[in-house]
Amino acid sequence: MSVVQPIQFDGALLQKYDRPLPRYTSYPTAAEFTTDFDRHCFQRQLLRSNEAHLPLSLYVHIPFCQTACYFCGCNVIITQSQTIAKTYLDALAAEIAQVAARLDRTRPVIQMHWGGGTPNYLTIDQVESLWRTLTQHFELTNDAEISIEVNPRYINRDYLLRLRNLGFNRISFGLQDFDPQVQLAVNRVQPETWLFQVMEWIRAAEFESVNIDLIYGLPYQTVQSFEATIAKTLRLDPDRIAVFNFAYLPNLKPIQKRIDPTTLPDSATKLTILQRVIERLTSQGYRYIGMDHFAKPTDELAIAQEAGTLKRNFQGYTTLPTADLIGFGLTSISMLQAAYAQNQKHLATYFSDVAAGQLATERGIQLHCEDLLRRTIIMELMCQFSLDKGAIARQFNLDFDAYFASELAALRELAADGLLHLGRDRLEVTPVGRLLIRNITAVFDAYLQQKSGRTFSKAI
Known part of the structure; x- marks a missing residue:
């Protein structure tokens, strides 16, 4: 059982530790994937996964967008063509059949x-x-x-009702910011009245959970303007709110070159915005789950975190038991217990692989015992903000303090700044350390310690 603690904001510490780090939706991270792990490796791992007969989690990637959002960092294809969508869906259906043929049909x-x-x-x-x-x-x-992600600009009541009737029970949509000037600057114009209309339709369709995405650090945002966005978001009353830091990386994401960097808020403004977000959402009863996510205390994420059963994968936080994640479509990632695999990132290659009747794997990684050990530690800290050293020692048959002597030495420096408590039997992240959980978990990342030059978003 985890003890729910309030999150605490310390601007000086956040500035001190604000450096690029992985988000740890997996460990090892996608930065370690290699083409040495090919479709044949993935096929062997798929077949082997049937032996454990774990349940399945499916991810389906639809890469197309009608228009470009200039802040976007996702793998997308901007097109108005429905012809390409039909071709993609045909390939997707073929890939689903090919992968399913390698899996035990009785796995739920x-x-x-x-x-x-x-x-x-x-x-x-x-x-x-x-x-x-x-x-x-x-x-x-x-x-x-x-669950399904939707763009509220291209949705209507009938579409939402039919999604719900099919079986979708959770929904997420990107709001980003209510301010018209900000919306125009990032090419994401969606009037306030329309957003409230969409939420009214979602509630009428009786989705079990609604998530809204916001982004801070966008052009023309101020502390006051984003406070107004938060106030309006609270009026929408979503079950979950994700508040992401905008990572301006125009060299990696060319679409971001359309943003004038002189219009971006400075680091001090961004920190103040984050502080106000935390104060406002927590004062309204939302709990900080971690990694930009807030949820109502009645939400299953908050309940699972309090119970110490929260988990994390490429789909984000989840309350479900251990499962193998199977990804379908362009760039999608599969997470098996001992291997990760990512599909082709170029549409033509994806189409040709599927047409040839072979898995569309481009790269991946085979996990070894050391990876499994460190993954367990990193994910426990990411999800529960605490770690039972004895449980790790028993599970992996090792002396925790001796095995991780160098890591504990590094953690003592973080502990000296108040980010965590190093107990005899447990590591406990403090309320101020929760915002810097990536800095804490990175201590256990063997790949990060060995290599430099990786490009990640900043911790804050």
Whole structure:
């Protein structure tokens, strides 16, 4: 059982530790994937995964968007063509069949998520066709978590109702900012009245959970303007709110070159915005789950974290038991217990691989005992903000303090700044350390210590 603690803001410490670090949706991170791990490696791991007979989590990537959002860092294809979407869906159906043929059909699917891009780029008839393909090859449990990301600019009441009738029970949409000047600067214009209308339709459709994404650090944002955005977001009353830091990386994400860097808020303004966000959301009862995410105390994420059962994967935080994640579509990532694999990132290569009847794997990584040990530690800290050293010692048959002597020495420096408590039996992240959990977990990242030059977003 975890003890729920309030989050504490310390601007000086956040500035001190604000450096580029992985987000640890996996360990090892995708930066360690290599083409040495190919489709043949992934096929062997898929077949081997049947032996443990773990449940499945499915991810479906729809890479298309009608228009470009200038802040975007996702793997997307900007197009108005429905022809390419039909070709993609045909390939996706073939890939689903090919992967399913390698998996035990009796393994239940307890989670499914459609992301992008913009999944509602598809017509609702195309959504229903893809749904039928998936349910033809996989068995969804009656209580499966089935979520979808939507762009509110391209949605209507009937579309949402049909999503809910199909079986989607969770939904997420990107709001980013209510301010019209900010919206115009990032090419994401969506009037306030329309956003409230969309939320009204979502509630009428009775989705079990609604998440809203916000971004701070965008052009023309001020402390006052973002306070107004938070106030309006609270009026929408979502179950979860994700507040992401905008990572301005124009060399990696060319679309961001359309943003005038002189219009971006400075680091001091961003820190103040973050502080006000934390104060406002927590004062309204939302709990800080970690990694930019807040949830109502009645939300399953908050309940799972309090119970010490929260988990994390490429789909974010989850309350579900251990499962193998299978990704479908361009650039999607699969997470098996001992291997990760990522699909091709170029559409033509993806199409040709699937047409040839072979897995569309481009790269991945085989996990070894050391990876599994460090993954367990990193994910426990990321999700629970605490670590039972004795439990790790027993699970992996080692002397924790002796094995991680150098890591504990590094943690003592963080402890001296108040980020965590180093107890005899446990590591406990403090309320001020929760915002810097990436800095704490990075101490256990063997790859990060060995290599430099990796490009990650900053911790804050």
